[in-house]
Amino acid sequence: MNGTDAGGQGGTVDQPTKRGLRRDFLAVRRGLTEDDARKAAAVLAGHALELPELATAGTVAAYVSVGREPGTRVLLDALHARGTRVLLPVLLPDNDLDWAVYDGEDSLVGVAHQGKMPLLEPAGRRLGPDAVLEADAVLLPGLAVDHDGTRLGRGGGSYDRVLARLERAATDPALVVLLYDSEVVAHIPGETHDRPVHAAVTPSGVRRFR
Numbered sequence: 001m002n003g004t005d006a007g008g009q010g011g012t013v014d015q016p017t018k019r020g021l022r023r024d025f026l027a028v029r030r031g032l033t034e035d036d037a038r039k040a041a042a043v044l045a046g047h048a049l050e051l052p053e054l055a056t057a058g059t060v061a062a063y064v065s066v067g068r069e070p071g072t073r074v075l076l077d078a079l080h081a082r083g084t085r086v087l088l089p090v091l092l093p094d095n096d097l098d099w100a101v102y103d104g105e106d107s108l109v110g111v112a113h114q115g116k117m118p119l120l121e122p123a124g125r126r127l128g129p130d131a132v133l134e135a136d137a138v139l140l141p142g143l144a145v146d147h148d149g150t151r152l153g154r155g156g157g158s159y160d161r162v163l164a165r166l167e168r169a170a171t172d173p174a175l176v177v178l179l180y181d182s183e184v185v186a187h188i189p190g191e192t193h194d195r196p197v198h199a200a201v202t203p204s205g206v207r208r209f210r
């Protein structure tokens with residue numbers, strides 16, 4: 001733990017801040033072609049669907065990938081088709097997350113939150129922020145993870161809140177981040193509020209951290 005950042009300056013060589021790291025990882029994603037992204041999403045979904053934690057889960061909290069995020073659409077549809085209850089996040093004004101059930105592609109709406117990339121969110125009944133406590137597995141977005149499971153998110157703190165809520169409730173769902181291979185790195189500067197994830201699924205397979 002080194003206590004750096006949360007909104008610090010761009011990276012330096014020996015102690016890159018989270019903001020600098022985010023910028024660098026996002027730049028690499030922007031360089032991916034549509035074809036790269038489509039192939040990666042298909043392979044990634046295959047690995048994720050083989051995870052025992054997902055196979056046995058009654059409820060999975062996930063998210064709808066946008067842009068060049070590692071694709072989750074194939075995975076969401078496969079989970080939905082096999083009868084898993086899939087919860088999707090709705091971003092609240094304070095960056096906390098509400099949740100609603102995924103009921104197929106037609107149940108998604110495009111939403112433009114100020115200053116953020118356009119998202120796809122579920123149109124169904126909102127279940128409240130505590131609905132995530134019903135999840136047996138949580139699929140988290142991120143930009144990178146290190147070998148301890150420390151995750152670099154987009155900086156909104158939404159999933160930090162989700163992880164804090166899960167910890168307070170003493171539920172212990174599988175925590176799985178979906179990434180590209182180059183985003184599993186040796187070290188991410190952690191802060192005291194960061195909670196480690198248990199595994200990363202990338203196009204080359206599953207990496208476990210606990």
Ligand SMILES: Nc1nc2c(c(=O)[nH]1)N(C=O)[C@@H](CNc1ccc(C(=O)N[C@@H](CCC(=O)O)C(=O)O)cc1)CN2
Pocket residue numbers: 026063064065066069089090091097115116117119141142153154155156157158159
């Ligand atoms: N597909 C997807 N859905 C998601 C997330 C996500 O990361 N990906 N979230 C994850 O929490 C939540 C929404 N939170 C978000 C937080 C930031 C940005 C965003 O566009 N950030 C800009 C930088 C903004 C800034 O610097 O202030 C960016 O990353 O380019 C998007 C969503 C819930 N839904």
Ligand SMILES: Nc1ncnc2c1ncn2[C@@H]1O[C@H](COP(=O)(O)OP(=O)(O)OP(=O)(O)O)[C@@H](O)[C@H]1O
Pocket residue numbers: 006018141142151152153154155156157158159160161164191193194
């Ligand atoms: N439990 C929490 N409740 C409220 N705010 C929090 C909580 N945990 C972290 N935050 C705040 O969220 C902001 C972003 O934190 P951080 O840079 O770690 O985001 P991140 O992990 O990259 O993003 P995300 O969690 O959305 O993926 C920080 O200002 C932090 O203080």
